[in-house]
Amino acid sequence: xxxxxxxxxxxxxxxxxxxxxxxxxxxxxxxxxxxxxxxxxxxxxxxxxxxxxxxxxxxxxxxxxxxxxxxxxxxxxxxxxxxxxxxxxxxxxxxxxxxxxxxxxxxxxxxxxxxxxxxxxxxxxxxxxxxxxxxxxxxxxxxxxxxxxxxxxxxxxxxxxxxxxxxxxxxxxxxxxxxxxxxxxxxxxxxxxxxxxxxxxxxxxxxxxxxxxxxxxxxxxxxxxxxxxxxxxxxxxxxxxxxxxxxxxxxxxxxxxxxxxxxxxxxxxxxxxxxxxxxxxxxxxxxxxxxxxxxxxxxxxxxxxxxxxxxxxxxxxxxxxxxxx
Ligand SMILES: C[S@@+](CC[C@H](N)C(=O)[O-])C[C@H]1O[C@@H](n2cnc3c(N)ncnc32)[C@H](O)[C@@H]1O
Ligand SMILES: [Zn+2]
Numbered sequence: 001x002x003x004x005x006x007x008x009x010x011x012x013x014x015x016x017x018x019x020x021x022x023x024x025x026x027x028x029x030x031x032x033x034x035x036x037x038x039x040x041x042x043x044x045x046x047x048x049x050x051x052x053x054x055x056x057x058x059x060x061x062x063x064x065x066x067x068x069x070x071x072x073x074x075x076x077x078x079x080x081x082x083x084x085x086x087x088x089x090x091x092x093x094x095x096x097x098x099x100x101x102x103x104x105x106x107x108x109x110x111x112x113x114x115x116x117x118x119x120x121x122x123x124x125x126x127x128x129x130x131x132x133x134x135x136x137x138x139x140x141x142x143x144x145x146x147x148x149x150x151x152x153x154x155x156x157x158x159x160x161x162x163x164x165x166x167x168x169x170x171x172x173x174x175x176x177x178x179x180x181x182x183x184x185x186x187x188x189x190x191x192x193x194x195x196x197x198x199x200x201x202x203x204x205x206x207x208x209x210x211x212x213x214x215x216x217x218x219x220x221x222x223x224x225x226x227x228x229x230x231x232x233x234x235x236x237x238x239x240x241x242x243x244x245x246x247x248x249x250x251x252x253x254x255x256x257x258x259x260x261x262x263x264x265x266x267x268x269x270x271x272x273x274x275x276x277x278x279x280x281x282x283x284x285x286x287x288x289x290x291x292x293x294x295x296x297x298x299x300x301x302x303x304x305x306x307x308x309x310x311x312x313x314x315x316x317x318x319x320x321x322x323x324x325x
Contacts, residue, residue: 019054020145021127021160025153053136055148056155063228066134071115075122087119089296091167092255092303094198094319095119098165101194101321106162109188111151111181112169113139120165127161129154152180156188163194170199171229175241178233182245189324195247198319202232205314207259211272222268235312238320247322254315257307260299261316263287 019033024040031038031046038047038054047056072091076083079099087095095117102108104123110116113128114135120126121142128139128146136146149155151169164185170178185195203209212219223229233241235254242249256262261269266287269280287295312318 018049018052018145021157022054022145022147022155023157025056025149025155028155028157030157031155050133050148051137053133053140053146053148055133056153057131057148057150060133061131064131066132067228068114068132069135069138071138072117072119075119089293089300092198092300092317092319093253094167094196097198097251097253097319097321098163098196099123101196102163102165107160108163108165109154109156109161110139110143111154111164111166112172113143113146113166115139116143118142124163127156152177152184154181154184154188158187159190159193161188161193162190163196164189165196167198168200170197170238171201171232172227174230175233175237178241179245182241182247186246186324191324193324194250194321195242195324196319196321198317199238200229200232200317201238201315202234203256203314203316204311205257205259205261205316207261207269208265208316211269211276214276215272218268218271222271235315235318238318242320242322246324248325249320249322251319251321252312253319254307254312255303255318256299256316257310257312257314258302260302261287262299263292263295265316 016033019031019038022031023029024031024043024046027040027042029041031040033049036049037045038049040046047054074086084096087093098120102124106124108120108124109127109129110120111129113130116128116139126143128136128143129149129151130136131148131150133148136148140146147155151173173181224231239249263284266280266284270277270284272280
């Protein structure tokens, strides 16, 4: 048994910047740092500080650890349309939607942050969360805090943050986990707080739908299993999951409704046998290398014009902005 007096000396409240505001993922009691151990007053040991990163995971995730470490370094010189245009072209306008929804200085959680977005680190009090430690080591260079934890059990107090954001995470969750994550988002958000999620969806995009029908095996391997996508859901199914969690959707943006698709998609389509695969190889070539930026610029222009004439169900991805009433 531990001597209580010694424990009290060793234990300090989580005034430590690395663990400030972190709560027990089960009962949401503020945790205390005891040496390198994260202790809940009710549950006992709930995690550890590994290096400078608080971790609430018993062991490394075998699929995600080290898999995604992307970091977005671009920081626009101001908030103007032209200065932030690169985000519209390279990231489908997701950072622009975050900036429009959440004021500078807000306390914002990014779930599935990988290496994070430098601009967010400058603009907000950022708390980055991810299953993978490698990504968090990078995000920690720009974010106020990072925590290794699961999206379905957010280790923060009720009504403690202004925003929860995520890019390319939602499609990695099962329907059940999507509902749990959103219920957690609702709990940790202050009233009026917002979620901004950018994610892939089940699409009726004519190119992808043909490929899916023609080669369901390749579709499963390349579009789903290889990336850890547990299943895309339709626009309506996604709307329902936000609404069932008690959010009011205030804006939706749809991406890639036409055959002008981003090069990683063409790369997957290039495994299509015969002529379609060869066309996809050319499209992949055009969309990567030296022509990547002009191609993405074209994609953005098409999304903003012709794309809007097509049904939302043709979109390959969407951004949902919703508010906790
Ligand atoms: C496709 S990456 C996206 C990374 C980054 N947001 C971006 O847009 O480049 C998905 C990220 O979500 C993380 N992730 C997957 N499932 C998660 C979960 N259940 N809880 C927390 N993070 C998760 C992965 O480790 C990975 O870093
Ligand atoms: Zn606890």
